Amino acid sequence: MGKCPFSFLHGLTSRNASKEALANHSIDRHDYNHTANASYHTLEGHDELNEQMRMIDLSEEDLSLLRQMKPIVEKKIDYITDQFYNTVLGVSKLEAIILEHSSIERLKKTLREHIIEIFNGDINEQYIAKRLAIAKIHKRVGLEPKWYLSAFQNLQNVFITVIYNEMNEDSERLKVVQTVTKLLNLEQQLVLEAYEKENIREKEEQYLAVKNELKQKIAEFSGELVDLSIDTNAAVEQLVASSNEVNNTFRRTAASALESQGMATEGHGHLGSLTDQISLIYESTHAMERSINELSSSSKQIQKIVAAVQDIADQTKILSLNATIEAARAGVHGKGFSVVAGEVSRLAEDTKNTVVRIGELTHQSGSLTIQVVDEIRKVQELTKSGKVQSIETSQLFSDIVNSMQTSTQEIVAVEEEIKVLIQTIEGIGTTTAQTAASAEYFKSATENL
Structure with a gap:
């Protein structure tokens, strides 16, 4: 020891x-x-x-x-x-x-x-x-x-x-005390100076050890930072590329939405025209129905006239028969009346046949009129239903147009936000590149410590 x-x-x-x-x-x-x-x-x-x-x-x-x-x-x-x-x-x-x-x-x-x-x-x-x-x-x-x-x-x-x-003697005491004090002081100077030098040496060793360790850690950290910056920069570049692609997709979507909005607006206009045409058809069927109703009324009046003419023909035939009878009674004097009565009878028969034919045609026309009225009513119902559906479709197109307009506005807003995002990402990429450069410089600086 x-x-x-x-x-x-x-x-x-x-x-x-x-x-x-x-x-x-x-x-x-x-x-x-x-x-x-x-x-x-x-x-x-x-x-x-x-x-x-x-x-x-x-x-x-x-x-x-x-x-x-x-x-x-x-x-x-x-x-x-x-x-x-x-x-x-x-x-x-x-x-x-x-x-x-x-x-x-x-x-x-x-x-x-x-x-x-x-x-x-x-x-x-x-x-x-x-x-x-x-x-x-x-x-x-x-x-x-x-x-x-x-x-x-x-x-x-x-x-x-x-x-x-x-x-x-005090003089001897003083001298010896001074000498011993000087010697002790010199001892203290030598030892304390050595203490200080040893402390400095230890601190320098500690500093060197800490410096080397710090240098190593900084070098490792710098290397990791460089690698991380490179990876981050690559990721940012990929993100920028993806963002640009998304932005282009949004632009195409916005263009398509605007085109669809235009087509929907145009379709809405055409549908409005169709609705107007259906309304006109609906009004025309109403007018046609009124005309057919008037025709039906006229046909009924003709039937009444035909019936009246048929009655007249029947009465004329009866009169002709009576005239023939009377002419026969008159003999030679009634022979001319007999000829007239025959002609009147023939005329009455022709009239009756004609009136019967007219009645049949009138009856047939009435039947056809009823069928036409039924068909017109069906067309009216279909036209009415088509008008309702046209109105509903028009409203739906209107809602679609409004929705597409709102969507288009939102797409445009998102497109602007994506532009800002791309600018921000590009800024991050620039900062990352600067960080990588700083890390490289930092690493080089630590190697020179």
Whole structure:
């Protein structure tokens, strides 16, 4: 397992550090009383880090002072690490991280080595590399910077307390506190900068992964959009063609409807003329019936005259017979009357025969007249029925004309709506084509991400 997340924390001396230790490792004032010409530690190829150390005033004298303090730190290292982990283990979240990734004893050992190494006073490539490794470990195990800074602040408080308890002169205390604070600050700078770089690296990796995934998804989506646009465009073209065909059919239907409407109107006019003719026929049959009735009346009068003439002929014959009888009685004197009576008798017989013939003809004419009247009445009934049917047919034609006129108007309106629909579909087709072009451009753009 890697180093403890808190292996960067350091300790100093205990409250009970012996007078002898302080005497053996007393700090020479000359070593840390700096002047304006104090020399600063520099690392080749680390210009920015050198500027950081100059900015916090970390000099070679400070590093020398750390080396002088090392024996005291080595002697009190167990106390320092125990105090540190007592504080850290008081936070349940930090204790859970430690127990998940290592053990307390192992981390204490690592911390001891790390603190003693700090007081070697050697800030070099190896020193920097270890701090960067510590930051990566902190990041990997999920230690947040706030806990790192909190632990550092706690350690700094321990250092200050120990320094003030173990040193007698304020000037010595101040110098040691400043040196330790500078060192802790440099540690924080290195680790937090590594934290930041690691975060940036992770974010760049996440961004790259998201970018690649997004690029792939966009490419897939663009491909699907292109295919969909092509299919949609083809469907729209087919729909436009079908709509044009329907429109042409509607135009033909509208033309046929208009033609049918004209024919129906013309038929309605002819039917009106037929109705008028039937009405005339109906009136003519009425007039014919009146004439036949008058003829029948005349025939009846002729029959009466024939009967009267027949009576006269009969009486004339009787008179002729009487005259013949009287002529016979007269003898020679009545012979002329006999001839006349014979002629009168013959005339009366001829008259009677003629009248009988006229009667027969008149009777036959009456019968025929009755038949003609019956036929005329039948024609009247048929004409009347035809007139009614003609009126009904005329009304039906009128309704057909009105219906066809309404249908024609509706067809014309539908034709206009279809024209608008075709224009709309063509607009959709244009938009779909533009969408397909945009999708192609979008796909090309994602490929260049």
